[in-house]
Structures are given as structure tokens and as C-alpha cells.
Amino acid sequence: MSQTAWWASESLWRKSAIWVTGVSFIFLIFLTFDTVDHITAGSKSGRVKAYSVINNRIDYVFDAKRNMQVPVIGPVEPLFGKVLTEEEAEALVSKGKLTTQSKNCMNCHTLLGNGSYYAPDLTKSWLDQSWGSKETREKSMVEFLMDPTDKLHNSLGRKMPNLGITEEEAKATVAFLKWMSSIDTNGFPANFKPLDQSDAPVATVTAEPAPKASAAPAQQ
Amino acid sequence: MSALGIISNANLNGGQKLAVKYFTVSLALFGAQVLFGLLAGIQYLNPDFLFGILDFSVNRMVHINAMVVWLLFGFIGSVYWLLEDESGTPVVGLGLGNLNFWIFTLAVVVVVLVYLLIQVGPGELKSIWLINEGREYIEAPRWADIGIVVCVLIFFFNVAATFMKGRFTGIAGVLVLDLVALAGLYLAGMWYTPNISMDQHWWWWVIHLWVEATWEVLVGCLMAYGLIKTMGVRRKIVETWLYIEVALMFGSGILGLGHHYFWIGTPEYWLTIGGFFSALEPIPLVAMVVHAVFDAGYHKLKSSNTPALAWIIGQAFGNFFGAGVWGFMHTLPQINLYTHGTQWTASHGHLAFFGAYVTMILAFFYLAIQKWRGNVWMGSNLVGSWKWKWSMFLLWTGMIAMTMALLISGYEQSQIERAIGGSDWVAYFAAQEHPWFVQGMVWRMIGGWTFAAGFVLLAWDLMTIGKRETRPALVVDAESH
Numbered sequence: 001m002s003q004t005a006w007w008a009s010e011s012l013w014r015k016s017a018i019w020v021t022g023v024s025f026i027f028l029i030f031l032t033f034d035t036v037d038h039i040t041a042g043s044k045s046g047r048v049k050a051y052s053v054i055n056n057r058i059d060y061v062f063d064a065k066r067n068m069q070v071p072v073i074g075p076v077e078p079l080f081g082k083v084l085t086e087e088e089a090e091a092l093v094s095k096g097k098l099t100t101q102s103k104n105c106m107n108c109h110t111l112l113g114n115g116s117y118y119a120p121d122l123t124k125s126w127l128d129q130s131w132g133s134k135e136t137r138e139k140s141m142v143e144f145l146m147d148p149t150d151k152l153h154n155s156l157g158r159k160m161p162n163l164g165i166t167e168e169e170a171k172a173t174v175a176f177l178k179w180m181s182s183i184d185t186n187g188f189p190a191n192f193k194p195l196d197q198s199d200a201p202v203a204t205v206t207a208e209p210a211p212k213a214s215a216a217p218a219q220q
Numbered sequence: 221m222s223a224l225g226i227i228s229n230a231n232l233n234g235g236q237k238l239a240v241k242y243f244t245v246s247l248a249l250f251g252a253q254v255l256f257g258l259l260a261g262i263q264y265l266n267p268d269f270l271f272g273i274l275d276f277s278v279n280r281m282v283h284i285n286a287m288v289v290w291l292l293f294g295f296i297g298s299v300y301w302l303l304e305d306e307s308g309t310p311v312v313g314l315g316l317g318n319l320n321f322w323i324f325t326l327a328v329v330v331v332v333l334v335y336l337l338i339q340v341g342p343g344e345l346k347s348i349w350l351i352n353e354g355r356e357y358i359e360a361p362r363w364a365d366i367g368i369v370v371c372v373l374i375f376f377f378n379v380a381a382t383f384m385k386g387r388f389t390g391i392a393g394v395l396v397l398d399l400v401a402l403a404g405l406y407l408a409g410m411w412y413t414p415n416i417s418m419d420q421h422w423w424w425w426v427i428h429l430w431v432e433a434t435w436e437v438l439v440g441c442l443m444a445y446g447l448i449k450t451m452g453v454r455r456k457i458v459e460t461w462l463y464i465e466v467a468l469m470f471g472s473g474i475l476g477l478g479h480h481y482f483w484i485g486t487p488e489y490w491l492t493i494g495g496f497f498s499a500l501e502p503i504p505l506v507a508m509v510v511h512a513v514f515d516a517g518y519h520k521l522k523s524s525n526t527p528a529l530a531w532i533i534g535q536a537f538g539n540f541f542g543a544g545v546w547g548f549m550h551t552l553p554q555i556n557l558y559t560h561g562t563q564w565t566a567s568h569g570h571l572a573f574f575g576a577y578v579t580m581i582l583a584f585f586y587l588a589i590q591k592w593r594g595n596v597w598m599g600s601n602l603v604g605s606w607k608w609k610w611s612m613f614l615l616w617t618g619m620i621a622m623t624m625a626l627l628i629s630g631y632e633q634s635q636i637e638r639a640i641g642g643s644d645w646v647a648y649f650a651a652q653e654h655p656w657f658v659q660g661m662v663w664r665m666i667g668g669w670t671f672a673a674g675f676v677l678l679a680w681d682l683m684t685i686g687k688r689e690t691r692p693a694l695v696v697d698a699e700s701h
């Protein structure tokens with residue numbers, strides 16, 4: 001066997017493998033720290049909003065500078081007529097998230113585009129025009145989640161099953177969906193036409209106003 | 221050694237006896253995957269089928285979880301298969317390994333029964349601990365997660381300790397380090413957060429860094445061993461190639477993770493980083509094709525185990541097309557914006573998992589059955605060779621048909637639902653109801669049934685191949701120089 005050329009040497013490639021892996025991994029760790037910062041709820045960059053954002057109107061509007069649709073936080077429009085503190089909002093959204101996990105929504109739907117393709121993407125479901133109007137939306141969503149089988153929206157006969165969702169779980173799930181719609185997803189889904197929320201009167205706050213949640217969440 | 225052509229554990233070393241147990245469960249779960257895939261596929265065309273009994277979500281969950289587990293069982297089995305051979309010494313903790321196997325298998329059975337019989341729980345943490353986590357691919361409840369980590373650690377201990385006691389080859393080095401990474405990554409998916417962006421961010425660490433980094437390198441090791449075994453390729457060549465593949469795979473795949481960070485709330489810089497590095501990911505897959513095909517050509521396809529070699533060559537191409545080409549097609553953000561979470565993804569997911577991983581494990585099944593029967597002849601012209609040829613043909617044709625059908629539906633969906641419709645509820649169903657989409661779903665089922673026929677034939681073949689053979693295996697000498 002003739003002398004191996006330098007570029008075919010085993011030890012050269014072993015060293016390359018170690019170095020390339022190490023350097024890539026270090027870059028990844030570095031980027032991960034930064035990314036986690038951005039996607040913590042209530043982060044400074046505002047990509048992922050504080051949970052109390054569910055106290056406000058959330059819209060999805062084209063931004064000419066970024067050349068994509070972005071979530072826009074509007075005036076106070078509390079969910080189920082009750083302004084929540086950040087802690088209360090987090091508990092509610094968390095309950096909703098737990099419901100989506102334990103009922104396995106992700107094996108029929110996509111959330112943020114990941115999951116299954118048997119049913120519509122839920123990223124902006126809160127803003128879907130099919131809920132009718134913004135006044136009836138909350139109620140329709142709760143009713144739908146609790147008993148979806150007879151509310152068919154397609155000619156295929158593809159129904160969502162009754163998953164035994166309680167009213168408490170349904171409301172929490174709606175809170176979770178509302179919160180999810182405020183995430184800055186770099187314009188995904190593109191071309192989405194949200195429910196018209198503009199000219200409707202601002203809902204009145206029925207419950208006792210919570211101390212810290214009067215205005216939009218800390219970031220913009 | 222017992223008579224040729226008769227299955228006997230006396231033909232196997234300790235690690236291999238354990239390996240065939242893993243292989244048996246693996247094959248059974250492959251069957252379960254196919255069955256539940258068919259059920260889910262049927263529901264696309266006939267939504268009332270099993271509605272309220274086994275809903276789509278349940279079937280799909282069992283389908284993909286059976287896949288993850290049978291592939292893992294196949295990998296663990298394959299590593300135990302080569303362990304004593306490669307290290308030159310008996311497996312250090314074989315008793316422990318056996319116990320581990322039974323616990324692991326029992327846990328899988330319990331998890332699947334709970335999936336099927338309990339299905340969903342209340343929206344509380346305890347559902348996630350006991351029933352299912354509702355996160356695609358890693359739905360297994362938390363108690364099972366912990367069990368899996370313990371099992372993988374025991375497995376890892378066995379592998380590392382055995383290599384350390386015996387020969388620590390180049391393949392061994394890569395394998396051991398890779399297994400550390402594989403086990404460690406699983407931890408990233410083991411905690412709860414209400415924040416779905418954070419959740420999916422770490423979820424992709426598990427999914428992507430498994431299939432596009434650690435699993436790829438694992439099959440690289442198996443390929444290296446397989447080429448030495450079936451054709452006697454020189455170790456130095458194989459190991460040099462393995463290092464090249466590791467460098468290219470990790471160099472592109474680790475930061476390629478960014479192709480899942482386009483739309484989940486993560487910062488915009490991932491559009492550039494993820495797009496760029498994931499676009500490089502096909503390169504190592506090309507290298508693998510070159511490697512396998514070159515070696516096979518160099519040895520004029522003369523091998524001791526033709527079915528295994530055929531699946532290994534198939535792996536090289538399947539990996540390249542399923543992961544490399546099908547992955548590349550939708551990996552740039554400009555395209556992925558419209559294809560993200562459509563049937564495109566399903567098309568790629570099927571061909572990639574089949575091409576890269578199923579093929580390699582099937583190659584090991586064939587290596588195993590050959591030795592189990594006393595190292596019987598498995599060249600071409602073996603008795604009853606029509607079975608492995610036909611099963612291979614049906615599996616490939618079925619898979620390619622499914623992939624193509626899903627791709628066509630995916631094109632239609634990204635056009636009508638995404639580009640024109642804006643991805644809302646109405647637009648989603650406008651695409652799903654379109655005849656072109658429905659036709660794709662019909663063809664997926666035709667492919668699916670073909671695939672299922674291939675599976676039945678495969679199982680039959682594995683039970684019978686080599687049975688009536690009386691010739692001993694062809695001896696492939698290591699290349700001499």
C-alpha cells in the first residue's frame with residue numbers, strides 16, 4: 001500500500017471531526033443563551049409576550065419595514081371580561097397549555113406550525129374569521145372546544161371529537177390560544193386575514209381591576 | 221455450533237443473544253407502526269372510521285411512537301450485535317443488559333396500553349406524568365421518560381465499559397461519544413413550561429439533534445461495521461470515512477437546527493443561520509453514498525450477505541433522497557414559510573425515516589438471522605430469495621408512492637391554503653377538500669397497502685430465510701495489501 005496522501009489521513013479527519021463538532025456546539029450554546037432570552041415570556045425584545053397580554057386586544061398587522069405581518073397589542077380587552085394580574089394570567093395560560101398537552105391537540109393540529117396535519121393550524125386560531133365577531137368569539141370558542149362534533153366547518157365530514165374538555169379547561173385553552181396568537185412568528189402564517197376587531201367598542205371591565213395589569217404588558 | 225440453517229442461540233455470542241431479543245420486539249413494533257399508520261391514513265379519506273373509538277390523534281401517536289421505539293430498539297440491538305465482535309471481549313454487564321431489556325419492553329407495553337385505553341386525561345400535570353405528554357414523538361409520559369433515560373444509561377454503560385475492557389476502535393470511539401450525546405439530548409425534552417415557544421425550542425433539540433446529528437452518526441457507525449462485515453472493506457478506509465462524515469454531519473446538522481427556529485417565536489437571525497447550515501446538510505449524505513457505492517463497486521458486489529448489502533446500499537440512497545433532497549427542498553425559509561406544517565413535511569418525514577433508519581436496521585436484521593442460523597449462505601441465488609427481493613421491492617415502491625402522493629398533496633396545500641388562502645380555518649379546508657389533495661390521500665393509501673404487503677413478506681422472510689440452506693456463508697477476506 002502506497003503512502004496515504006495528507007488529505008486522506010485518518011488522524012487529520014479525526015481531529016477535524018472533533019474540532020468541527022466542538023466549534024459548532026459552542027456556537028449553538030452561545031446562540032441558545034441569546035434565543036432563550038428572546039423567547040422568555042415577557043422578554044425585552046417582545047417576541048414572546050408576558051401572559052398578561054391576554055388582557056389586551058391582539059391583532060396581526062402587516063409591517064412595511066419588516067415586510068411581514070406582526071402581532072400588534074391593542075387597548076385593554078380582557079378575556080371573559082376580567083383583567084388578570086401577570087400571575088393569574090400565567091396560571092390560566094398554563095392550565096390551557098396543560099389541556100392542549102393532555103388532550104393531545106398536537107396529534108391532529110399544528111401549533112406554531114408543528115404537529116399534525118389533520119386539522120387547521122392553531123397559531124392564530126384566536127384571530128380566525130370563522131368565529132364570527134369579536135363579541136361572540138370567546139363564547140363560540142368555549143362552546144366549540146367543549147362540544148365540537150356537531151359544529152362541522154367542512155364538507156369532508158372531518159370532525160373534532162369530544163375530548164371531555166370541561167368549561168374551566170376550555171376557558172383556559174382559549175386563554176392559551178389568545179396568548180399564543182401574540183407571539184412574533186416572523187410572519188408565519190403569511191397572508192393570514194384576521195377577524196376584524198377594529199370598530200367594535202372596547203369591552204367593559206366587569207370584575208375588580210387587578211393592581212398591576214392596567215395597561216399593555218411591559219414590553220411593546 | 222449447531223447444524224446449518226437451524227436457528228440456535230449457540231451460534232451467537234452473548235451480546236448477539238441479547239441483540240436478537242431487541243430485534244424481535246423491534247420487528248413487532250414495526251408491524252404496529254404500519255397498522256396504526258394505515259388506520260390514520262384511512263381516517264383522512266373516511267373520517268368516521270373509528271371516530272370516537274380510536275381517534276386520529278390516538279392512531280397517529282401510536283404510529284409515530286411505535287416508530288421511535290422500534291428504531292431505538294433496532295439501534296440498541298445493532299450495537300449489541302457488533303459489540304463483542306468489535307471490542308473482542310464479552311459484554312461486561314450482560315445480565316444487567318438482559319434485565320434492562322425486559323424492563324424496557326414492559327414499560328413500552330404499558331405506555332402503549334395507556335395510549336390506547338385511557339387516551340386523554342384532564343388538563344393537569346398528572347396527566348403528563350401518567351398518560352401522555354402531548355408533544356409529538358416524545359409523547360411518552362414523564363415516568364416513562366425517566367425509565368428511558370435509566371435504560372439508555374445502562375445500555376451506554378455496557379457499551380462503554382465493554383469497549384474499554386477490550387479493543388477501543390475508531391468506530392467504538394465515535395459510537396460511545398455519540399451515545400452520550402444521544403442520551404443527554406433526551407433530557408432537553410423532559411420538562412414542562414406554559415410557554416410554547418420555549419417548549420418547542422427545546423423539543424427540537426431532541427427531535428432535530430437526534431435525527432439530523434446523533435442518529436445519522438450512529439447509522440454511520442453501523443454502516444462502517446456493515447461494510448467491513450459484508451464485504452471485508454479495510455478498516456482504515458472505513459474509519460477515515462466515518463470521521464469525514466462526522467465532521468460534515470455535525471458541522472452542518474448542529475447549527476442546521478435553526479431550520480426549525482424560523483416561525484416559533486425565535487429571533488430572526490435563525491432565518492439566515494438555519495437556512496445556511498441546513499442547506500449544507502445534504503453534503504455528508506452525498507459522502508455516504510459515494511462511500512457505500514464506491515466500496516460496493518470496488519468489491520464487485522461480492523458479499524457474504526446479499527440482502528443486508530442491498531439494504532445498506534438502499535440506505536445510502538434513501539438517506540440521500542429522503543433526508544438530503546427532500547429535506548433541502550423545504551429547508552430555505554423563503555420556501556418553508558409556505559410548506560411549514562403541510563403534507564410536504566409528512567412526505568419528507570416518511571422518506572427520511574425510512575430511507576435513513578429503517579433500511580439500516582433491516583440490514584442488521586438480515587445480518588443477525590444469517591448468523592443465528594449458523595452463518596448460513598446468503599449470497600444471491602439463495603433458496604427462496606424471491607421473498608427478500610419482493611419484500612424489498614414492495615417496501616420501497618410503497619414508500620416512494622406514499623412520498624410522491626404526499627408531496628403532490630403538499631404542493632396543492634401550500635398553494636391553496638398558504639399562498640392564496642392565508643392559512644386560516646376556511647383556507648385549510650379549501651385545500652383539504654380539493655380533488656388534487658384527496659387524490660394524493662388515495663394514492664398514499666395505495667402506497668400504504670403496498671408497503672404493508674411488503675412488511676408481511678419481510679416478516680415471513682426473516683422467519684424463514686436460510687432455513688433450507690445447507691451451504692456455509694461466503695467468506696469475505698479483509699482486503700489484503
Ligand code: HEM
Binds near residue numbers: 543
Ligand atoms: C435522516 C434524517 C432526517 C429525518 C429522519 C428527518 C425527519 C423529519 C421529520 C419527521 C420532520 C417533521 C417533524 C414534525 O413532525 O414537525 C422533519 C422536518 C423537517 N426537516 Fe427533516 N429529517 C431528516 C433530515 C433533514 C435534512 C438533512 C434536512 C435539510 C436539508 C431536513 C429538513 C427539514 C425541515 C426544513 C423540516 C421542517 C418542516 C416544516 O417546516 O414543517 N431534514 N424532518
Ligand code: HEM
Binds near residue numbers: 258671
Ligand atoms: C402503511 C404505511 C404508512 C401509512 C399509511 C402512514 C400514514 C401516516 C399518517 C396518516 C400520518 C399522519 C400525518 C399527518 O399528520 O397528517 C403519518 C405520520 C408519520 N409517519 Fe407514517 N405511515 C406509514 C408508514 C410509515 C413508515 C414506514 C414510517 C417511517 C419509518 C412513517 C413515519 C411517519 C412519520 C415520521 C410521521 C410524522 C410526520 C410528520 O409529522 O411530518 N410512516 N403516517
Ligand SMILES: [Fe+2]
Binds near residue numbers: 428432479480
Ligand atoms: Fe431538522
